[in-house]
Amino acid sequence: MENFNIDEILEKHLPAEDLKRVQTILYGKNYGTKELLSNDDYQVMKCTLVKKSECKEINSKRKVLVGLIQHSIALPTTCSIVDQKQGIYNKIANYIKIAADNNVNILCLQEAWTMPFAFCTREKYPWVEFSESAETGPTTVFLSEFARKHKMIIISPILERDVNHGDTLWNTAVVIDIDGQVLGKHRKNHIPRVGDFNESTYYMEGNTGHPVFDTCYGRIAINICYGRHHPLNWTMFGINGAEIVFNPSATVGELSEPLWPIEARCAAIANSFFTCAINRVGTEKFPNEFTSGDGKPAHRDFGHFYGSSYVTGPDGTRTPGLSRTKDGILIVELDLNECRQAKDQWGFRMTQRLDMYARELQEAIKPDFKPQIIKKQ
Secondary structure, eight states: OTTOOHHHHHHHHSOHHHHHHHHHHHHOSSOEEEEEEEOSSEEEEEEEOOOSSOOOSSSOOOEEEEEEEEOOOSSOTTSOHHHHHHHHHHHHHHHHHHHHHTTOSEEEOOTTTTSOOGGGSOOOTTGGGGOBOTTTSHHHHHHHHHHHHHTOEEEEEEEEEETTTTTEEEEEEEEEOTTSSEEEEEEOSOOOEETTEEGGGTOOOOSSOSOOEEETTEEEEEOOGGGGGOHHHHHHHHHTTOSEEEEEEOOBHHHHTTTHHHHHHHHHHHHTSEEEEEEOEEEEEEEEEEOOSSSSOOEEEEEEEEOOOEEEOTTSOBOOOOOSSSEEEEEEEEETHHHHHHHHHHOTTTTOOHHHHHHHHHHHTSTTOOOOOOOOO
């Protein structure tokens, strides 16, 4: 099942003309795959979501190249923390070079990219030793060099250690500007308690709201992993002016794969912005067995992280996904003016009725709230 690839199956069994029609339904009519490079270790896919036919007399296209990196861990989880992290650094340095060689402007890594996703184990040690300062930690220092050298915005999701507030842990995305300085950070708003996702053992819901980072390439935001299941989370980033919302994730096939191609795509349509969904790949095995509280036998792995990272435009057009089993770099050309064009065409923001929902939600949070249900008397 891990090697399943819907695109390869369609290409193998459908005639060219039928394939084109099916791809239009699956991905939309405005995407184009420019180039695909694949070897035994990783895959590079280059796409464009820039509409060919749109010609605006006043507003020229605001083209931006985004890059998404999905990857497996580099060493077994039994190796030292230092060696595991360094192995991932070595791998990512090569992928960032590929992104830079392709002139990527904004690069996003996967959730908790410097470590195995050990939050299934419920064990604090050794896994919390991967934590570090968002502003001055070794990962931020490591990536700042690349950001400065390549004039690249880099989004780095890490396990944060907040030494100024009781050494508290957070699931955090750090935004590094093109000068190598930290522009800001966002902490994960929604924490799962589903199956093996025992993340509240380590950190709780974030306290940074819904920040949008105004960069030289566009206004960006980060909706970390489980937040993609919450429509209002996406909505607030849009209300605050986001043009691209990145969704760095770590999710496994048995739990969420049917939802994966839908949620970020629906969010792009509903909020008239671009969405970038990133997922890790591989199966990570841990030294000690753990259970999910579901009566099933104890196990040492979370399941298969199925990659399949993709980008969606505000008109619902999306790219194909990266591999389900390989590391990959997805490079996509966007035109940020399409956010405004989607609002003009569909009017979703104009017809949003925030005032009505604000009043009703204010009532819904009261202890004596009664749902508006009408019954026959």
